[in-house]
Amino acid sequence: MSRVVLKVAALLAASLVLLACSPKLDWRTVQSPQERYSALFPGKPDKLERQIPYQGQEFLQTLEAVKIDDDIYSIGSIKLLANQTALLPNLINQLQSNLLDRAKASGGDVEILDTTYQLSSRQKLPSKDYFLVLKSSAKTSQSMRVRWITRAALNGEMWIYQISVLHPNGSANDAKTSLSKEEYENFFSGFSPE
Template identity: 60%
Template structure:
């Protein structure tokens, strides 16, 4: 009986050690040829496509996202065909995406901090962008914090893809979104996004 108890204890201990050593984040490189990017996700993302109306036109939006505990890692892309592309339209869509988040944060009593940043394209050229660190105040819950960047890329055929790369963290115990979302597990996601 003692041997059986010791064996059970050892098996339970071994199981707990294996579970404790298993990584929470299972990083994997995902290629999205249709959306023309390569990204490092902390798990296998789900994919959703839909048509979104902007003005009197509709555009295809693709969202790839994965939820890990309190975090949602996502990349959204809006495909603007060459025949519909003009500078005003691209700026209008970008402004609409930005104001959806930034205005909501301000309306909640939250805050927005912007900071210069860089990303690399698939040829490893460094290109300037801006990171936004957003705090959404929740009335009955802990705060949500978000890091987001918007990137516009045109291909050889003059089609334009507008990307929104973001991480949303719920149940935050801090209003310092920048410090929290600059940690390695979040920085990897932003640093390893390579649009074509």
């Protein structure tokens, strides 16, 4: 009888060890040749495309996103044709202002950190990470980390990428610390445009 109990206990212990080692995040490299990037996602992302109007023109916007627990990991890309690239400064400014102004208007905070990103050729280029606190009420807030990258293609097209993680019920005190943990850092460092 005691052998059976020992075997059951050993199997139970082994199962618990395997469960404890089982990762919540299923990291995978996602290739997006049409959007000219590869990325490391913590799960299989969903993808949607739409045309967005801006100053009488339309742009193709693609969004790849995955929700893990309550966190949303997403990469948005906007393609500007060669004859639309003059609109780039205003478009990127509007994208940034929409989020940053929303955070400030909610009573939240924005912190900016200098960083780098890596091209598929392994070259590192400078960028900035924005850590936002968006307050929903006096007691609840969301934290967000976002990075905008612009890249020119050889054919004259321009790409705008928005890499972000939205964390509900985030810390109203320090979005930078909470969104710099390994599971978030892997997502940002795993993005490589061409």
